Amino acid sequence: MSRQQKRIQRESEIVAATLLLLEEKSFLDLRMSDVAQAAECSMGAIYSHFSSKEDLLLGCAYFLTRQKIQVLHRILDADLVSLEKMVMISLCMWQINQDRPEHFALSQLAMNPSVWQRASSNRSNAMNELGDYIDSQLKTLVRQALSENGFEKVSDQSVAELMMGLWGLSSGLYQIKESGFGVFNADFREDDGVDLHLANIQRYLAGWNLDSAVSRARLSQLAEAVSNYTTLEAGA
Incomplete structure (x- = not known):
């Protein structure tokens, strides 16, 4: 798998983790640290894909x-x-x-x-x-x-x-x-x-x-x- 493919896959995993979290809480209550924990990645990895x-x-x-x-x-x-x-x-x-x-x-x-x-x-x-x-x-x-x-x-x-x-x-x-x-x-x-x-x-x-x-x-x-x-x- 190329670096670009890995990046796309990781981004998809972050989105999927976010959507799962939203089954339990609203987006307004969601913290980026919650997403990092659910996606099993660092905060740095989250912000490398999503600027905010x-x-x-x-x-x-x-x-x-x-x-x-x-x-x-x-x-x-x-x-x-x-x-x-x-x-x-x-x-x-x-x-x-x-x-x-x-x-x-x-x-x-x-x-x-x-x-x-x-x-x-x-x-x-x-x-x-x-x-x-x-x-x-x-x-x-x-x-x-x-x-x-x-x-x-x-x-x-x-x-x-x-x-x-x-x-x-x-x-x-x-x-x-x-x-x-x-x-x-x-x-x-x-x-x-x-x-x-x-x-x-x-x-x-x-x-x-x-x-x-x-x-x-x-x-x-x-x-x-x-x-x-x-x-x-x-x-x-």
């Missing part, structure tokens, strides 16, 4: 984002029409967050501008590249969905509006569910908000005259198939 706690946070977010890209690729390759793929991505991201809420909290924290300012430029650039890749893949999919459903002139603005609206709806609803309001709200307690999520997707698609392309019954079928796509591999 914020840099480590962004490194963990990078790892989790690459895992989500695995799911994205599975959906893009699936035997579904483009609009169904759009919905499936939204449903799968909801389920991934539901399965590992501590990872959701970490990813939300990692999006704070102050984290990016304190992280290394290499780390923030790498995250930007992943973001640009996901954005490109999603916009291509949305453009296909609109074309397949009778939209003759598909502008960049309409693509951005449909894409950001759908995922903003899903992400926003999930954040409400995870908040103190969600804990005490009956709409979320019974089934973790899944029915409410599906109903909101249906109403949103209706606003674009796309609800006939994906009926409520079909939405339920897609929701039942989520587990076929969300199994994450350890080495992203």
